[in-house]
Amino acid sequence: MLDYIVVGFGLSGLSFIEQLEKNDKSFLVFEDSSQKSSRVAGGLYNPVILKRFTAAWNAKKQLQKAIPFYKNVQTKLNEQLVLELPVLRRFNSVEEQNAWFEACTKPILEDFLDQELMYNSNEGLDIPFHYGRVHHTGRIDIKNMLSCYLNYLDKKDCLVNESFDHEQLIITDNFVSYKGQEAKNILFSEGFGVQNNPFFKYLPLVGNKGEYLVISSPKLQLNEAVKSSIFIIPLGNNRYKIGATYNNQDTTSGVTLEAKEELLRKLERFLKVPYEIIDHVAGIRPTVRDRRPLVGTHPKHKKLHVLNGLGSRGILIGPTVAENLYDAIENDTALDKEIDIKRYDNFFSLL
Ligand SMILES: Cc1cc2nc3c(=O)[nH]c(=O)nc-3n(C[C@H](O)[C@H](O)[C@H](O)COP(=O)(O)OP(=O)(O)OC[C@H]3O[C@@H](n4cnc5c(N)ncnc54)[C@H](O)[C@@H]3O)c2cc1C
Numbered sequence: 350m351l352d353y354i355v356v357g358f359g360l361s362g363l364s365f366i367e368q369l370e371k372n373d374k375s376f377l378v379f380e381d382s383s384q385k386s387s388r389v390a391g392g393l394y395n396p397v398i399l400k401r402f403t404a405a406w407n408a409k410k411q412l413q414k415a416i417p418f419y420k421n422v423q424t425k426l427n428e429q430l431v432l433e434l435p436v437l438r439r440f441n442s443v444e445e446q447n448a449w450f451e452a453c454t455k456p457i458l459e460d461f462l463d464q465e466l467m468y469n470s471n472e473g474l475d476i477p478f479h480y481g482r483v484h485h486t487g488r489i490d491i492k493n494m495l496s497c498y499l500n501y502l503d504k505k506d507c508l509v510n511e512s513f514d515h516e517q518l519i520i521t522d523n524f525v526s527y528k529g530q531e532a533k534n535i536l537f538s539e540g541f542g543v544q545n546n547p548f549f550k551y552l553p554l555v556g557n558k559g560e561y562l563v564i565s566s567p568k569l570q571l572n573e574a575v576k577s578s579i580f581i582i583p584l585g586n587n588r589y590k591i592g593a594t595y596n597n598q599d600t601t602s603g604v605t606l607e608a609k610e611e612l613l614r615k616l617e618r619f620l621k622v623p624y625e626i627i628d629h630v631a632g633i634r635p636t637v638r639d640r641r642p643l644v645g646t647h648p649k650h651k652k653l654h655v656l657n658g659l660g661s662r663g664i665l666i667g668p669t670v671a672e673n674l675y676d677a678i679e680n681d682t683a684l685d686k687e688i689d690i691k692r693y694d695n696f697f698s699l700l
Contacts, residue, residue: 350524351375351532356513359387360491360663361538361656363498364671367422372679377530378502381512384540385602385632387663389561391582391590392491394664397461397483399438399576402452404461406640411665412485418668419489426497429490434583435573436486437467439619440478449481461485473569473622480575488574488582489664515547520650534678538656541600541633549655551696552643557636557661558599560608561592562616563628569620579615588627591616595661597636604629636660642670645677645690648697654678655690 352374355362362378369376394415396408416431423430440446446466453462461484469476502508518535519526525535541556543549567587575581582590594608609629635657637643643658656674659666676682686692 351377351530352534353377354379354525354527354530354532354535356535356537357384357539357542358495358499358502358508359384359538359540360390360667361540361659361671362536363387363422363495364418364667365536365538365656365674366498366502367418367668368671368675372675375507377507377509377532379509379511379513380499381510383512384542385630386540386559386634387495387632388492389559389630389632390491390663391561391580391593392489392664393434393436393486393574393580393582394489395436395483395486396665397458399436399483402449402458402462404457405662405665407669408665409457409460411669414669414672415665415667416487419494419664422494422498426494426501428493428497430494432488432490434486434488436483437480437573437575438483439474439476439480439575439577441577442478446478446481471569471571473566473571473620474575475619475621486574491664515545520652523652525652534652534654536654536656536674540635540657543635543655543657548647548650548653549643549657549690551699552655552657552690552693553638553696554643554658555597555636555638556600557634558596558601558631559593559634559661560604560612560629560631561590562609562612562626563630564589564591564616564624565627566620566622566624568622569624577615577619579612581616581620589624600633602631602633604631634659634661639692642666642688643690643693644670644674644688645684648691648694 353376355378358378358380419431452458453464463482467480467482524531524533565587571583637658647653677684
């Protein structure tokens, strides 16, 4: 009998599998490539909400957990995955500069916001009101991380490249069984795909579609991520990610002309050098109404667990909440009420 079946291999699945590996647990992963959120993500980690100059939820603690976590994955896969990358906030006005300086005086932000204005020296960008710099930021090469990790799982013989069919799951008090394979526990980390999961679809996961363009611009020569109304994120080799959009109405998986036009309109407000579009990608962020992850055990079936709702900051949140869930299942520690799916038990009882 296996210790775990894991359904879905994005950031949530990877974060939980790392816990299983650390604790010598056996497991089998099902992945069907139906969702793309982790694969198209910008991969940025940034502890500050740059729209309002406030600290992201629990960012300081999550950062302390996340960086060693990704460095560990980097060593295990023998790939350069953790990239230090300064994040610069382009100010749109003197009022925004003043709001930044006011935010700098808040104890929760003092480690993260630089108190000096930063002047632009890149002729490819129009930055009339200068920048504010955020500290403790970077990028995880998430696409490469997931792809190398999948190879690793494949070589270990613990990957099944197929869609998990929930109808075929047999649930008993002490274990689950799927197509003849028994396991002590099953984790669902399906991202927006949870809407097809009969056990957990009662959870209020909304979904927020995001699209990015990838451009090539040899003249730009930018080594920092710049945030204006959209991000420009350097990827190396003169390539940059431009985005992303936010759309909680469209739950289709494909790219749209509307998003492309929106991104180009915003980009051309401050990019002054030529570029060529080389890619356009889309994914659905698994977002939740109360902006907190969905972590925990099914209200009725004690062997069924969920790790979801990482929203737009999965890189920072994933490693912490995966460890919290593992400890709750294996060591009976209590989950923080803020993340525990128990907060939605009334939705389940309405079924
Ligand atoms: C455009 C965009 C930009 C983003 N940028 C950032 C960023 O810069 N920084 C950041 O921290 N976060 C970012 N995010 C958010 C981040 O990507 C998410 O928080 C994270 O990807 C969620 O991971 P997940 O594993 O829960 O979901 P997913 O990545 O969606 O993974 C779920 C997996 O489950 C699989 N699956 C689903 N159902 C089944 C089934 N029945 N059988 C088998 N497999 C199944 C899917 O194929 C998928 O691989 C971004 C998201 C988007 C869309």
